[in-house]
Amino acid sequence: MKIEEILGKLVSFNTVNDSEKEKMFDFIRVFLTDYHFRFKNVGACLVAERGKSKIGFLGHTDTVPASEKWTTNPWELVQKGDKLYGLGVCDMKSGIAAMLFVASQTEKAVTFYFTYDEEIGFAGIRDLIAEEEFPETVIICEPTDERVLNTGKGLFEFRVDFSGVRVHSSVATDDKNAIFRATDFINELRNFSAELRKSQPNHNFSIPFTSMNVGQISGGDSVNSTAEKCWIVADFRTNPNEHQKVREEIKRLSNEQPIKLTILNDIEPFENKISEREIDRIFDRNFEGDDGMTEASFLPRTTTRIIYGAGPDTSHQADEYVSLESLKRVAIIYKQLIEQS
Template structure:
């Protein structure tokens, strides 16, 4: 089936914050079942949202992964966000770029393939809640899902092969103190002052981290961001609780993660503080021979992805590749017909290359 027709169907399903999660999974289930796929759907007991796993044949050699949720509608749309609109070779619609276009492309590629002639199997993974908490891919990983040797994550990349991304560690720190009037402070018992001392130590550490560059990344060194600081209720009261949110974007998890953990433990010592790690996502870089294949097919050099995608949650050979331009989360979100069709063509080529021999 033509990718544009599939995309039209997908855009018409409202999956803002996974609103119609079951409906879009029903659509993909029916589509793949009609092609002979075996379908497994896993429902999260707490949220009621589903992930879908589709498999054709034995021992899949390639997998396609896509999230079905979208962000909310922003101001400034000039077309109906839930109706795919084509103007001058451009397709407008909520999720057309991020990332129903990629899903439409791989469903189209699969439907145009003579599956009976494949020597190896293939798999499809459709998830939910990528935009906020990565709940769907976490469900797959927690269930012990075994991914194929090669996986294409169909995020929008404007047909640039994205072959890696930085890792992420997110911390919440809590510092305790003793509340008194500001005229009678107890030495060492201001939670705000303890937090500031800690942050000064960590900013010194950040400069040390930067001394080992990683030219592969656009920002070629690890970074630390102080996202939120909450502490105190009045200008004349010594605060008794301060919360600090930090994130680290890491170039090489194997080398940098132990350094960060030690720096945190050393910096917090003696400051009446505790911490919780709320996200711990490893960095990755694909150095396989398939990178050159994608570069040849797209005419574009492989690059690291600028943020975190579902590719960061499982191991193995994976590439992030999808249509463009990259207009995710924008008013009048769109991709071009040419890019959509080219994406489907590359996906078809990879199925034949990895499964047809």
């Protein structure tokens, strides 16, 4: 099958919220069986192995929902010139199509990992890391527009609950209001974030410093009463070497106030060492960093993690598309990586 035909078949499965994940897995099994792969389920993930390999490729099967602004059928691959349209063609069924196509082009050993729930909770990669031993190198086939990403920021995400005393606003004082306690805490976060910006910038990332965001806040129930409760959810996207500093500071700030801290995600940054290995020569371009969060961040430190896929990156957009020529170039690189491993 041509690579675009494989992609068309993948797009035909509605894997929004993994609803037709098993149908897609069935297609993958049938396709790869012809090329001497063996299969196993790890949690609810599918792993396909051919021989004992030093390299693996990883792709998630789920997509975001299609918006009402689509002008084509989201579950039908439509080609217009060099552009291939369909829900998930970019994020990231093009990467999976390249994996399957390359499996038919070489007989070398390789391992493929097919995960689920990447768009919401990362349950699939958590299944894998709990049980699987990974090869020396894993390529995460996310759309990067052919940029080679070999380092990723960390994520420290947390919720803080504040308590106050409910009294009438006519007799209110600042110390009784949970919202004021929350805003004081937010100001502390902003001051700490400003200090981090003074650190040595890491120009591998488009945002070269550790960044902070308060994404949610809720509190109080009446305009004429002080707030008895308030909560916030915030996160830091951490540069390598600053994650522990963030972790310690949030815990220190939490210990100074009568609050409840709940850590939602504590995922450390990763950074591969650049060397004169064959894998680096195959890419033959500058390595960059990934500002966002992918499944690469969950893999063990002993594994070299590289994020590399086709483009342009139109993830989550209406009329999502990928360039056929970009997809073909990426497949050539995938094949070279497998054959040199």
